[in-house]
Amino acid sequence: MPKRKRKPRNVDASDVNGEDTVILHETVPLQLRYYGDPVLRKRAKPVAEITDAELQFAEQMFMTLEATGNGIGLAATQVGVLKRIIIINIGEVDDEVYEPLALFNPEILSAEGEIVAEEGCLSIPDVTADVKRPERIVVEGINAERESIRIEADGLLARVLLHEIDHLNGVLFIDRLGGLKRRLLSDALLRLQRAERPS
Numbered sequence: 001m002p003k004r005k006r007k008p009r010n011v012d013a014s015d016v017n018g019e020d021t022v023i024l025h026e027t028v029p030l031q032l033r034y035y036g037d038p039v040l041r042k043r044a045k046p047v048a049e050i051t052d053a054e055l056q057f058a059e060q061m062f063m064t065l066e067a068t069g070n071g072i073g074l075a076a077t078q079v080g081v082l083k084r085i086i087i088i089n090i091g092e093v094d095d096e097v098y099e100p101l102a103l104f105n106p107e108i109l110s111a112e113g114e115i116v117a118e119e120g121c122l123s124i125p126d127v128t129a130d131v132k133r134p135e136r137i138v139v140e141g142i143n144a145e146r147e148s149i150r151i152e153a154d155g156l157l158a159r160v161l162l163h164e165i166d167h168l169n170g171v172l173f174i175d176r177l178g179g180l181k182r183r184l185l186s187d188a189l190l191r192l193q194r195a196e197r198p199s
């Protein structure tokens, strides 16, 4: 997704015993999975119950997103967890401030219109392309307060929601490109697929 400027967020580093003590789950980003990893092609399963562990995992996802420095959304699939969980943290773009959002079991209720905009993906580094997607959507899901919510979105928020929900279905933005655009990216994708990455 488009890059944004980020302000550094205060990390939870408490000075409990006169030493710097860090809270592990707040400070260790999860390992991102990259193009070529078969997990990115799998369909994630619904979250049966949003336990404290699920909420803590969502926090780790926020931390992981933050650590990327330029990401604005992340699906659990991208850290190798096949659960229907997405998080979005757009921040401030074009004078509009977006609240961070964690969404469990997101469902697209309706979609209308068509709009093209540039996208990228943390799992497909250094590859961007113009992607056609619905312009306005209605999405339902459960938030981090365990409330069922309905979001009417357009613009960037709609695009990020659609991109992240695609991940939960094993779909990548490059799948939504026409043949020519996809062929233009094929060398870069092949290089990514062959790249050795830390696991």
Ligand code: NI
Pocket: 120, 121, 122, 123, 163, 167
């Ligand atoms: Ni992505």
